[in-house]
Structures are given as structure tokens and as C-alpha cells.
Amino acid sequence: MHAIGKDTVRQLCAGQVVVDLATSVKELLENSLDAAATNVDIKLKDSGLTSIIVADNGQGIDEANFATVCRKHWTSKISSFEDLEGVATFGFRGEALSSLCAVANVTITTATRESAPMGVELEFDNSGELLAQKPTARERGTTIKLTGLFAKWPVRQQDLRKNVRREYLRLVTLIEQYAVISDGVRLSLTNQTRGGNTVSLRTMPQSDRFSRLLTIFGTQMRPHIVNFEHCPTAEDEDISINGHISKPIPEAGRSASDRQFFFVNGRPCDFPKAKKLVNEMYRDHCPTRFPLYSIEVIINPRSIDVNLTPDKRTILIRHESLLLSSLRKALALVFEPSESVFNVSRVQ
Numbered sequence: 001m002h003a004i005g006k007d008t009v010r011q012l013c014a015g016q017v018v019v020d021l022a023t024s025v026k027e028l029l030e031n032s033l034d035a036a037a038t039n040v041d042i043k044l045k046d047s048g049l050t051s052i053i054v055a056d057n058g059q060g061i062d063e064a065n066f067a068t069v070c071r072k073h074w075t076s077k078i079s080s081f082e083d084l085e086g087v088a089t090f091g092f093r094g095e096a097l098s099s100l101c102a103v104a105n106v107t108i109t110t111a112t113r114e115s116a117p118m119g120v121e122l123e124f125d126n127s128g129e130l131l132a133q134k135p136t137a138r139e140r141g142t143t144i145k146l147t148g149l150f151a152k153w154p155v156r157q158q159d160l161r162k163n164v165r166r167e168y169l170r171l172v173t174l175i176e177q178y179a180v181i182s183d184g185v186r187l188s189l190t191n192q193t194r195g196g197n198t199v200s201l202r203t204m205p206q207s208d209r210f211s212r213l214l215t216i217f218g219t220q221m222r223p224h225i226v227n228f229e230h231c232p233t234a235e236d237e238d239i240s241i242n243g244h245i246s247k248p249i250p251e252a253g254r255s256a257s258d259r260q261f262f263f264v265n266g267r268p269c270d271f272p273k274a275k276k277l278v279n280e281m282y283r284d285h286c287p288t289r290f291p292l293y294s295i296e297v298i299i300n301p302r303s304i305d306v307n308l309t310p311d312k313r314t315i316l317i318r319h320e321s322l323l324l325s326s327l328r329k330a331l332a333l334v335f336e337p338s339e340s341v342f343n344v345s346r347v348q
């Protein structure tokens with residue numbers, strides 16, 4: 001028996017952070033939002049197979065960090081385990097850039113307020129070490145370019161090639177969630193293919209939450225979406241819920257449950273129990289369709305653990321049953337015909 005070499009360990013672990021096209025782009029977008037960008041443009045060529053570029057107007061990367069920015073577990077966001085409790089940024093594990101280096105070729109162009117309009121282009125090798133740097137013109141912000149995604153991971157690249165449309169749609173759904181939650185950010189996602197340019201998403205920074213949701217759900221949904229909420233009280237641990245959901249009528253529903261967004265403290269995440277609850281309640285009134293919804297939960301950060309999986313999509317909630325019963329109560333007011341703002345009776 002022997003210990004696995006450091007390089008092999010890095011390669012193995014990298015595969016857990018960036019598992020597919022969607023998680024690769026998500027990590028870059030999260031970094032832009034963490035850098036307080038108000039403008040983020042995501043541009044894919046051939047659905048990411050040729051290149052992925054994420055350009056932001058955030059704070060940029062300081063010269064002092066050029067050499068370490070893509071090293072594993074190097075982060076500017078936390079210094080100790082205790083810091084996790086109050087972490088307000090999407091990232092904190094210092095794994096994304098190093099993982100991306102392991103699965104793609106990474107180039108970073110960046111400028112800070114101090115250096116702009118002078119910037120620098122940084123090139124990294126597959127172990128995250130700085131290979132080369134050269135000066136370039138750049139407004140404040142950062143552009144990260146990935147090429148050859150999964151070239152060294154033939155099974156994954158083959159899967160991406162084979163299912164490129166499905167993978168691209170998964171990416172769009174994921175980015176949509178960040179578009180909903182990112183107040184004051186102009187976000188765009190375009191894909192350049194041989195067939196032309198597709199704009200899959202474009203939000204305006206000045207729009208309110210509901211307008212941004214309609215950009216994603218479709219403006220024709222405006223009359224079909226209702227707002228519901230649960231106000232925090234001391235008995236239920238100050239959990240607050242604010243949501244939008246489509247009415248339980250066939251024309252407002254969908255045949256798939258792909259537009260169902262759940263956020264905890266501003267973090268898009270998967271919470272299967274809440275998803276099940278909402279869909280079951282909806283089905284009681286409209287058995288043939290799924291609702292579109294966006295539910296935001298605000299909860300004491302000390303009551304949640306987001307550090308369960310490298311992608312941080314899974315969240316452990318201490319008062320999970322309280323949260324679910326509060327959600328049930330808030331939705332009941334919307335769904336029950338007697339009290340409903342929908343004012344609909346059971347629709348088959």
C-alpha cells in the first residue's frame with residue numbers, strides 16, 4: 001500500500017468541484033458576484049465545448065495574489081473554520097480555480113481600481129501554478145477564460161459532447177437562479193454556435209425581484225404568479241419566507257419541475273423536502289402540472305451548514321421541520337380555496 005501522490009489527489013478532488021458544464025460556469029459566476037461585480041457577462045462558444053468566458057466589473061485581483069489565486073485552498077474569503085459561521089460569500093473553500101485548472105486551460109485577465117486601465121493577463125498550468133503573465137489593457141474587473149474543458153477527462157468530455165443540449169439547458173437553469181437572487185446585477189448569458197448567437201438570459205440591474213423572475217418565467221406569466229410569505233416569530237426561530245409561485249391552474253403550470261428555485265440566505269440550493277412539499281400541495285389542486293416557483297428563506301446563519309458538498313448545493317438546516325411547517329402554512333393560505341388569493345376551486 002502507498003499514499004496517493006499529491007498531483008493525483010488534486011486531480012481526483014478537482015473532479016468533485018467541477019463535475020460538469022453547469023458547475024464550471026457556476027463557480028466562475030459565484031466568484032464574480034463575490035467580487036461585488038454589478039455586471040457579469042457569460043459567453044460560451046459551442047455551448048462551452050470550445051470556450052467559456054466570464055467577464056465582470058468586480059474588484060479585480062491584486063498583484064500580490066497572482067501566483068496563488070489558482071492554488072488549492074487559497075482564498076481571500078475566510079481564514080479559519082470559525083469564519084464559516086458568518087460567511088456571506090458564495091465561495092470560501094478556495095477550490096474552484098484550482099479545480100478548473102485541473103480540468104481545463106485557464107487564463108485570467110484582471111485589473112483593480114488602482115491598476116486600471118492597465119491590467120494583466122495570467123496563464124496557469126494544470127496544477128494551478130502561474131505560467132506566464134503579460135500586461136494588457138483592462139478596465140477594473142476580471143475575465144476568466146476556459147478552453148478545452150474536460151479534455152483530459154475523456155469520459156466527461158464525451159458525455160458533454162453527447163448531451164450538449166441537455167447540459168446547456170441545465171446550465172441555463174442554474175444561472176437563472178443566480179439572476180433571480182442577484183439584486184443590482186446585470187447578468188447575461190450568450191452562446192455562440194455555428195447556428196448563430198443565442199441570448200439565453202439577460203437581466204437588468206434596476207429591476208425588482210418580481211420583474212427579474214418574470215424575465216425568467218416569461219412575462220406572460222405575470223397574471224399567474226402570486227406572492228406569499230411567512231413572517232419571522234420567536235417561536236419558529238425567526239425563519240422568514242418570501243416566495244412567488246404560479247397558481248394551481250393548468251395554464252400556469254408546466255410539464256416539468258425545472259423552474260423551481262429555492263434560496264437560503266441568498267444562496268441557491270437544493271432542498272428536496274421543500275420541493276416535495278410544494279409539489280404535493282400543488283398537485284392536490286392541479287394534478288397534471290408542476291408549479292413555477294422561487295422561494296427565499298432567511299434563517300439565522302448559525303442554524304445552517306452549507307459546507308456539506310463541494311458544490312454547496314446541499315444545506316443542512318437545524319430547524320428543518322419548523323421551516324417546512326412554516327412553508328406549509330404560508331402555502332396553505334395561497335392554495336386553500338376558502339382563503340386563497342387565487343380564489344379557485346379544485347382544478348382537474
Ligand code: ADP
Pocket residue numbers: 027031032034035056058059060061069070074075076077090091092093094095096097098141142
Ligand atoms: P473561493 O471562491 O472559495 O475563495 P476560488 O478558487 O473560487 O475560491 O477563488 C480563489 C480566489 O480567487 C478568491 O478567493 C478570490 O480572491 C479570487 N478570485 C476568483 N475569481 C475572482 C473574480 N472574478 N474577481 C476577483 N477575485 C477573484
Ligand code: MG
Pocket residue numbers: 027030031090091092096097
Ligand atoms: Mg469561488
